[in-house]
Amino acid sequence: MPHSISRRPVLRLLTGGALLTAATLGLAQADTWTPAKPIRLxxxxxxxxxxxxxxxxxxxEMAxxxxxxxxxxxxxxxxxxxATxxxxxxxPDGYTIVLGHVGTLAVNPAxxxxxxYRVDQDFAPITLLARLPMVFAVSDRVEAADLPAFIRLARARPGKFNYGSAGNGSAGHLAFExxxxxxxxxxxxxxxxxxGAQVADLIAGHIDAAAAGTPGLLPPFQAGRIRILAVGASKRLAVLPDVPTVAELGYPGFESSQWFGLLAPAGTPQPVVRRLHEEALKALHSPSVQQRLQHDSSESLGQGPAEFSAFIRGEQARWGDVVRAAGISAD
Structure with missing residues (x-):
């Protein structure tokens, strides 16, 4: 009997030590998280x-x-x-993430x-990837060689001109508003x-103007089918060195871009978020991704989770003002 009594504290100690060791190992594994299966984006x-x-x-590149x-x-x-x-x-295990966008994270809430979904509660921001400036174009049937001329026409004939976008609440819609x-x-x-449909009708002259990124508008511009009047970026684009920014033309502080970032579900462990951020950052600076971004006139960013979270809040305030001023609502 004494022997059986004396073994119990030892058993407890061994059990507690085993649990402590397992917990320590678990933390070590979490600190160096490596996915065990494919990740859905x-x-x-x-x-x-x-x-x-x-x-x-x-x-x-992340793979x-x-x-x-x-x-x-x-x-x-x-x-x-x-999807969002x-x-x-x-x-929240790191195996399901989403590509966030100005529309889903900043425009939709307003x-x-x-x-x-609740942007500020349902997600763990990973990184802000890139920003794609919007450009403003008109059909070659519109008799305006530059943005000031188009503005004069629009003011002289209110409601006569129209513009297309990729959809209600899209980046192009908000940019033009x-x-x-x-x-x-x-x-x-x-x-x-x-x-695609928007640009096709702009080329055909069925709409007068449009706002979109360079991937959609640059090819028809280079072919002489449309005119790009201004860019919404804070500085001129390398692919459009002769096209001024809206800010240059007398509207200081004007900037309109669509942006993209990665987010995980809220509650995703910090070591997992940290690893995904690290790999996204490596991918963002890889030659293949840099070439892709430069081709589209996109600016690579790579902000961390905290900075991305603050950026989203700022964009919600900015685009919320635009939505309310224009009276935009969901279809």
């Missing part, structure tokens, strides 16, 4: 657009560093809410009354289901 828009192009370029595939899944619809809300509800507010003009919005 959901893109809240269809294939072929700027979001899809950037996501696939980043995913290819090299992580040692597991990063599988891009396009889940468009609901103005980006379908799916990630908000996903298990535009939608029943948004199925910001331009209208800055220039005090009345120009009618014509929403399309994507950039």
């Amino acid at each position: 959901l893109v809240p828009y269809g294939p072929g657009g700027s979001s899809d192009v950037i996501a696939r370029a980043i995913a290819t 090299k560093g992580l040692g597991k595939a990063v599988v891009v899944e396009n889940k468009g619809g609901g103005q980006g809410t379908i 809300s799916e990630v908000a509800r996903a298990r 535009m939608m009354k029943d948004l199925p 910001m331009l209208k507010t800055a220039t005090k003009t009345a120009i009618t919005h014509v929403p399309y289901k994507g950039t």
